[in-house]
Amino acid sequence: MDLGTYGFPTPTAKNIISNYDAPEGVEVRGRYDAEFAKILTKDALKFVADLQREFRNHIKYALECRKEAKRRYNEGALPGFDPATRYIREGDWICAPVPPAVSDRKVEITGPVERKMIINALNSGAKVFMADFEDALSPSWENLMKGQVNLKDAVAGTITFHDKGRNKVYKLNDEIAKLFVRPRGWHLPEAHILIDGEPATGCLVDFGLYFYHNHSTFRRSQGGGFGPFFYLPKMEHSREAKIWNKVFEKAEKMTGIERGSIRATVLIETLPAVFQMDEILYELRDHSVGLNCGRWDYIFSYVKTFHAHPDRLLPDRVQVGMSQHFMKSYSDLLIRTCHRRGVHAMGGMAAQIPIRDDPVANEAALELVRKDKLREVKAGHDGTWAAHPGLIPSCMEIFNNNMGNAPNQITTMKREDAAKLTEEDLLQIPRGVRTMEGLRLNTRVGIQYVAAWLTGSGSVPLYNLMEDAATAEISRVQNWQWLKYGVELDGDGLGVKVSKELFGRVVEEEMDRIEKEVGKDKFKKGMYKDACKIFTRQCTSPTLDDFLTLDAYNYIVVVHPVELSKL
Template sequence: MSKNMSYYDVPDGVDIRGRYSDEFAQVLTADALRFVADLQREFRGRIRYAMECRREAKRRYDAGGLPGFDPATKFVREGDWVCAPVPPAVADRTVEITGPVERKMIINALNSGAKVFMADFEDALSPSWENLMKGQVNLRDAVNRTISFHDQARNRVYKLNDNTAKLFVRPRGWHLPEAHILIDGEPATGCLVDFGLYFFHNYANFRATQGGGYGPFFYLPKMEHSREAKIWNCVFERAEKFAGIERGSIRATVLIETLPAVFQMNEILYELRDHSVGLNCGRWDYIFSYVKTFQAHRDRLLPDRVQVGMGQHFMKSYSDLLIRTCHRRGVHAMGGMAAQIPIRDDPAANAAALELVRKDKLREVRAGHDGTWAAHPGLIPTILDVFTSTIPNLPNQIHTAKREDADSITSDDLIRKPTGTRSISALRLNTRVGIQYLAAWLTGTGSVPLYNLMEDAATAEISRVQNWQWIKHGVELDGDGVGVKVTRELFGRVVEEEMERVAREVGKERFERGRFREACRIFARQCVSEELYDFLTLDAYNNIVVMHPRASARL
């Protein structure tokens, strides 16, 4: 087929429905698509089975069951095995910054002074066709060190420094489809598209320039069971064999961000033991998962979102057990996200926010974490100072912070009921944040600064499921608004009033130009639905899918 024609060249069984672009065509080559299609065909049956197992577990929890440690894998938890040694290139992960795969973001994050940048195809990205494909182009250019960005408004050109953070990539979770790429007539699995295209085009250059002979490096989200880790391990082995590189070259950190996964941490590491570089406390999604897991349990209602911190017994137990598990197996135990962003017009408030960050990170490093996450480059100096002053001359605490005391943590500790109060202010904030985040997501932005915090899909999910839980179970408020029962009618009034407030805050012109009303309909529908939607953005995904039926043609 002529290269001048505006169609993607695709292998047998593959169809592309996203917009054609010459730039995207450099990523969506026939060979790269064949690699992705082969992964899809080999693993789709196992992925379907894993998703059905998730649904079966949900049925058990809804019927009153509780998550717990699996007796069948006790031998894994009690065994003396360890993971493969951590590659020297990523021994120091004291501060990691995260953000979407946008061009300017990638440059600034790699230049930020952080040890690692996690380029995100998941919670911080709205998965439009344009965002996903531009993200692949941007990462290719970053690995090749040819990436630049001309900010015309500031007349400034951004380029990479000589020394940059190590690059990790987070693909989407197993549950998310890629509607713009059909393989044998069905939507591709989103994470296999993200992983496959990035690996195919970048593994050789990455290993030479960033990995010290290892890599590429990944973060793996949203797992609930070790069977899902086993699929990833097989994907990695399949990719290594394809590329002709040593087994164990690819390395990944798993986010422990679902409640069922905390009972599977040893098993997850065991399945990935040749490819693992640790676990991460994905604490915002973990809070979301607590509500989701116990959605039918009226005795486990969450207090106000701001009260569910690491001081809650179930949250501290989760962090302590993760550190113990990782260090026992010889890999990194990564801390959670500092979501604060600089408050430039209020020095006193900014200093107070930085002090909160400092205290939180001091807690993490003293607990034994080897590193942590920051949402904004402005937090990095504070966090680096905390870690380097506490563990001087050491890249990590893997071999020093054993946390054997955490061996006594039980299932009851990990699901302890949270304490605190529930208020009308929290219901209002949840509503205001959820609608504004979703409005931004629908217009292509997946990471949004709101009220001095960086919000992504994980924090928006907490807002949504907390509203749903309180409405579903008719919570009687005991914070401000004490004695008021949360009903659909009350929520309806809150939505109306908060939409008026949002319109005032963002300005009438921006409000009318944006997708706030559409976001409000989606968010409110999910909050009052009889059954809890699995994911906010999965329901909204069809609202950002734009099909181009004649974007590809057979070779």
């Protein structure tokens, strides 16, 4: 692949001119579409550019701080509570009151910003739908811009979808879930939009376009005078929350709405962030509605943070559940922190999907979901996540039965026992075995997810679970770590060490299995071979890349030349 300026692919051979009416210093290099142009207006692009220009140096500094922290961890340091911010952790401050419109968040459903998905999720019976520009979305130009069009229609209440195959029209019910939007993380660029010659920051594009077009309509239709509402991913330090708070303040000021109108929930999905929960809430205290246990990314982050620590190898990913001490401690501390500060403590994802052709297996999967949700509500979580509408009734029943008519448990479950949790509790090494089947599953899931991602799908059902970028990342970094340290496998692989030679055989055998499972025609048409190369390269690289999707992003960027008269 020919990589041009900034490390992204050079324009395609198709001489399609991008004719968006962009303000000075902004270049839109994505395909022109009349519907997209209604989103990419001159004023909306100027709004995004103003955010980019004010905050890009702050973002670059925050990302450099991440690199410095990574260097310390690689040299043997461990994450921990910052003595300099003890006054914040020990202070009696609270966040702004939770808006009535989102006081009840017992069950939230998540998914990409695809048109039919948005309608079904808003109609699902969940209290909240988190529309995802991040881990559940492959960030192609088409997906991103169609997503903005879809959300604008959803906020306006006019969104419909005609499924021609079923001859069925989908539209919104009278009662729908509250809409939250998750933009991309700070680290992800948007190569199709250049601002002053640099790729825009992906999250500012996602946030800026959505907020600009929808803030006033949303506040009337869904927010009860508040909003829009957001989920914020991948933070590692409160300085990153401070940037978001400044972005919110600037957006409110630029549009003339009251300070504190925008509200956001932060996903605690990196290991360093668990030691910064009070500080993150403090920075966002006028704009916060809580924290969420992003547990799949959290497992990924544990491996990534300790990838240079051979004494901290994880067992098979299926064994790293909430019963592991470091995971339970993380959940308990999050609940205590949120309730002490007056905001929601949201639980983690139920990734199971209905198994329609096997009622016995389906019931067994639902029972696992029920047990997990019962654990969450009894621990004190105010709500939970589900990946599929079919799980909503079971999850809702568990929370309603244990919470009654109360919208949340903020004032009733203080969890002061969690105040005794230490750094050692949060860092305890997980217990379990590492097996050949674990290596195979990681490889099989990782390759299939990357193949789907390259062809436009960021949320993929595999082996009765909904996989997204977070679970694929666990597969990647675990393989990398096992290869790096020549892990000796347990079980049937007893005495066998993971090596490049062994991994090469596993990749070959799993590719054969994938071809049989998906069928030869689909295998040939899909990008499985490209995905295999990307995933294998990432697993065998001498140094661990921060994110799988940053490498794969080069494969989905398609830029078009801009008419010179527009520059």
